[in-house]
Ligand SMILES: Nc1ncnc2c1ncn2[C@@H]1O[C@H](COP(=O)(O)OP(=O)(O)OP(=O)(O)O)[C@@H](O)[C@H]1O
């Protein structure tokens with residue numbers, strides 16, 4: 001029984017981490033006033049790049065690095081189109097998702113069916129061996145820890161440093177930020193690339209740790225859940241952890257219930273995370289005070305400085 | 308003589324419009340230098356170039372004798388130029404302290420900064436709460452943030468683009484003391500205002516702009532307000548004729564024990580507000596900024612719904628639950644305080660902005676469910692003609708209009724409907740003397756034709772010019788409305804203070820009662 005609970009908890013952690021990584025990146029992007037709907041696409045490209053690089057070098061860390069760089073590069077394209085060319089952010093983001101999914105399929109053709117390189121889990125003699133708590137606290141792969149460190153760092157950065165203040169200011173009123181002499185476009189480029197890197201990392205996690213193999217469309221809508229999580233968190237970093245783990249848990253529950261043969265149609269169970277997403281979004285959007293306080297006022301709006 | 312700042316043959320062109328045309332002027336250290344001119348004369352454009360927010364098309368600036376280019380506001384701040392914008396450059400979701408931190412170089416220490424803000428705002432008599440969120444503050448309070456933000460940078464040149472337009476007389480006096488003190492410490496001030504008396508009192512030197520050109524540089528001590536006005540317009544100014552009458556009709560707008568809870572920690576709660584505005588009269592609400600004017604406007608206009616429908620009655624119909632459009636269809640019209648962003652969508656053209664407030668009440672604007680752009684353009688042209696709105700191209704975006712011209716447009720848009728009930732917040736904020744007279748005359752004329760007009764204003768001169776009856780708002784409570792003929796500014800000042808005291812003592816009493 002204990003073993004079963006342990007294995008469920010471990011699966012929840014691995015299922016939640018990619019959501020957490022992608023969502024915390026997108027949170028920073030949206031805080032700067034940019035809506036990048038291309039998370040799914042950047043994740044897919046991150047997944048295939050990470051898988052390929054790890055396979056070719058035999059080193060999973062090279063894979064992680066490749067995933068990160070690939071995500072950032074794709075987001076740079078998004079930045080160029082929406083920030084420099086001032087294209088519509090929603091349309092460009094959707095196009096980025098389609099592009100990312102297509103490109104990843106093409107790049108990954110050779111990898112289908114190949115056994116992947118597994119990102120190993122931490123093992124600290126003594127600590128990792130402690131029953132039950134050991135594997136949970138000290139037996140994860142480094143990306144699990146990194147994701148939490150990123151959340152802590154983002155939270156600190158956004159609310160305790162000048163950099164974060166500037167990002168929030170740019171997202172709140174790009175006109176005022178420009179009038180004070182901040183480079184709105186520059187700040188947004190950096191945020192978009194941070195978001196891209198995080199999405200790439202999330203994709204890499206899928207193909208290196210979650211299921212170390214390449215399957216086309218293996219992101220399976222997680223990018224969209226990550227986007228919803230940002231709203232769920234009402235743009236506050238620590239709530240993303242709650243949200244990501246909640247959704248990770250719901251996904252895993254779906255699988256477990258199926259395994260126990262409980263008489264609920266499996267389609268309904270796999271739709272569960274999405275149904276819950278919609279319900280939570282509705283509930284959260286009803287609270288106007290909450291939404292007003294943290295929603296970046298310039299979210300999705302194009303900025304053209306007048307000179 | 309060494310000048311601090313010289314502008315030499317500066318020209319700025321927007322499309323086909325020369326906003327500044329070969330402007331040459333000089334500012335000495337320690338001098339308070341006024342820029343005067345009608346709406347759209349190019350004052351804001353000129354100071355924005357000095358602050359690096361715009362680049363001149365040709366010409367040059369010299370700073371302490373050396374030719375400089377000012378590529379950005381950060382560069383201007385480094386030189387020692389600080390500026391209070393006419394349209395605020397604040398961040399609504401951030402706190403006062405955060406807003407100020409964004410303009411301050413150096414180490415990032417919010418606690419220390421909050422202390423400095425508290426100190427400077429106390430020193431200069433500009434009260435500010437560092438942890439308040441800007442979204443909850445009134446325009447007057449927002450202005451204080453901008454001023455304190457500049458003062459903290461200890462500038463050599465301080466630019467103020469219409470700083471007193473939204474301040475109360477006392478706040479303005481306090482500001483003048485501040486500016487005089489700064490000037491005596493050697494800081495130069497460029498001061499833009501439409502209040503000529505104020506300029507005469509405060510400034511050492513006046514440069515007058517007309518249609519982008521410098522037309523005169525005079526000593527304000529030797530001029531009268533009227534002669535300054537003549538220089539600005541190149542003609543005489545109309546005097547508002549209000550012909551006060553006591554022949555008033557039925558109540559068209561009635562507030563009956565209106566209450567509205569505060570919607571934020573720094574917002575004001577409205578208590579028991581009762582007021583009747585009858586056909587044919589102008590009732591004005593005076594008061595210090597931030598005493599519930601914004602909340603009252605929101606409640607009357609329908610931006611916030613009331614607990615009981617009967618709290619607000621328009622032409623005999625209880626409408627407290629109805630939204631803005633239903634109230635508009637019942638014949639009411641509303642002009643909010645903040646013209647850019649609230650009164651008009653900055654990125655929409657003027658004709659699109661016409662559609663926004665009038666689509667449901669004006670048949671000419673919507674044809675079988677579709678917006679009629681021809682109809683909207685027609686209305687917009689009529690407003691532009693009637694209210695003399697000056698602009699660069701036929702149907703410009705709202706944000707490209709100068710502040711006063713946009714105000715004329717936003718007010719004109721509602722007056723043009725001939726509404727039965729008009730509620731208007733700060734009707735002539737930032738409008739030049741000539742245009743103010745036009746707007747005030749139009750307001751009075753509307754009332755004389757049988758409409759009920761409620762004006763919320765912090766400008767006592769304006770209130771005395773147009774109001775038949777005056778009420779005072781203080782901490783969310785409204786005094787009785789007294790006939791204007793029986794009131795003086797001193798009495799209004801007492802009313803503001805009196806209302807405070809009554810509330811404070813009753814507050815104390817309840818506190819005692821609770822403890823007992
Ligand atoms: N970004 C812009 N694009 C096009 N035209 C502009 C722009 N900014 C200002 N203008 C035009 O330049 C002219 C001068 O505007 P400016 O804001 O300098 O006037 P102002 O003297 O400050 O008037 P006010 O007293 O009403 O504030 C106006 O006719 C205005 O429409």
Ligand SMILES: [Mg+2]
Nearest residue numbers: 351393709710
């Ligand atoms: Mg101006």
